[in-house]
Amino acid sequence: MTQHTPTQLRIGICGLGTVGAGTLRLLEENKETITRRSGCEIVVTHVATRTPKPELCQNVAHSGDDPLALAADPSVDVVVETIGGYDVAFDVIKTALTSGKHVVTANKALIAEKGNELFALAREKAVTLAFESSVAGGIPIIKALREGLAANEIEWLAGIINGTGNFILSEMTANQSQFADVLQEAQELGYAEADPTFDVEGIDAAHKLTIMASIAFGIPLQFDKTYTEGISKVTPDDINYANELGYEVKHLGIARKTESGIEMRVHPTLVAKSRLLANVNGVGNAILVQGDFVGSTLYSGPGAGAEATASAVVADLIDLARQVVAGATFPVYPALGYRDASNDSPVLAIEEIDAEYYLRIPVIDRVGVMAKISNVLQDQEISIEAIIQKEAASNESVPIVILTHRVKEAKLNKAMAALENLEEITGAIMRIRVEPFHGEAT
Numbered sequence: 001m002t003q004h005t006p007t008q009l010r011i012g013i014c015g016l017g018t019v020g021a022g023t024l025r026l027l028e029e030n031k032e033t034i035t036r037r038s039g040c041e042i043v044v045t046h047v048a049t050r051t052p053k054p055e056l057c058q059n060v061a062h063s064g065d066d067p068l069a070l071a072a073d074p075s076v077d078v079v080v081e082t083i084g085g086y087d088v089a090f091d092v093i094k095t096a097l098t099s100g101k102h103v104v105t106a107n108k109a110l111i112a113e114k115g116n117e118l119f120a121l122a123r124e125k126a127v128t129l130a131f132e133s134s135v136a137g138g139i140p141i142i143k144a145l146r147e148g149l150a151a152n153e154i155e156w157l158a159g160i161i162n163g164t165g166n167f168i169l170s171e172m173t174a175n176q177s178q179f180a181d182v183l184q185e186a187q188e189l190g191y192a193e194a195d196p197t198f199d200v201e202g203i204d205a206a207h208k209l210t211i212m213a214s215i216a217f218g219i220p221l222q223f224d225k226t227y228t229e230g231i232s233k234v235t236p237d238d239i240n241y242a243n244e245l246g247y248e249v250k251h252l253g254i255a256r257k258t259e260s261g262i263e264m265r266v267h268p269t270l271v272a273k274s275r276l277l278a279n280v281n282g283v284g285n286a287i288l289v290q291g292d293f294v295g296s297t298l299y300s301g302p303g304a305g306a307e308a309t310a311s312a313v314v315a316d317l318i319d320l321a322r323q324v325v326a327g328a329t330f331p332v333y334p335a336l337g338y339r340d341a342s343n344d345s346p347v348l349a350i351e352e353i354d355a356e357y358y359l360r361i362p363v364i365d366r367v368g369v370m371a372k373i374s375n376v377l378q379d380q381e382i383s384i385e386a387i388i389q390k391e392a393a394s395n396e397s398v399p400i401v402i403l404t405h406r407v408k409e410a411k412l413n414k415a416m417a418a419l420e421n422l423e424e425i426t427g428a429i430m431r432i433r434v435e436p437f438h439g440e441a442t
Ligand code: HSE
Pocket: 136, 137, 161, 162, 163, 164, 165, 191, 192, 193, 199, 204, 303, 304, 305
């Protein structure tokens, strides 16, 4: 049988915001290299956008404002969804998959929250839903997990996966600034969203962690089971005390396979200063992955921005082009969204994890207060690793800072509730989890 080798892959881009425009520009600027590496020409034939950019679209044959019409158009081979959000983007992807088209998306919220349904549809239609750009911008972490590390049992992964949050914590550390001030700076520099809740409250990171954990452990996407805590309560004092104890404060997404189940959690974390992750600053992202044979591997780079994200979108397009040219039956890679037959691990509630903790306890500096705190911790069998008591500047509240040894979070919660009932405690206790990276982490 003679096989027809396509000379062109016809692309329709829905949404010409930062990522869509970056994708168009990259396909134009690196056209020769991309064609050589793809084995065929990748041509943007259609664009659907509510913000036309005629200067970018001079070589695009069809420009319009109806993404659903584009998604159903039989003359488009692959739909790139860079609209973002849930509603229209979901309909676009569903229409494209139903029409038998491959889809490339940067939409982490949609993949994390509605991916199970979309991947089931892609499987049914034997097409590919590609999403490299949805996690950590330009860092090829999806490929690393799915291809490069495919032979390993992934034991855990931990990453700085929100650039805005990392910028804020880095600035607070460098300049002793307050959270609210640095957030404003991040917005002025264009890093944070106008509504930065997704960034600073950990939702953006939880989307990315949900996707990575699904690949790493062969489990369905379970965003609703990912524990999510933001950085808005971290103070410059916490960062200083952590520094005194030998740690940096980072906003980490952590996924780990344990004997009792899978942990998926995003929260501020104390990371020893000697660790590589502790030294990733500014808007950068970095992800550490521990495989049973390979050991620990680190992936770092730009986690956001037009160029970096377009680099990942176009990598997916090149992959698709190579597969089409090779006459592959789709999908070549196992899709997300379903459980490996061999894996029935439940996702653990945060109360079920075992961790070490930093506690900042505001107290009236009175004789006997330390003994009372020790008794409460002893009642829950919590052992203290380090303690700092700051001198009282006046009769007012002073912080006692404690690092605990490993304990179940449910016990720590009981201890915190009992501590907050002591008459010497003057306010809420700050609790930050410590990540020692058991295994061979760098
Ligand atoms: N707002 C995200 C960040 C952009 O700051 O990392 C990419 O998801």
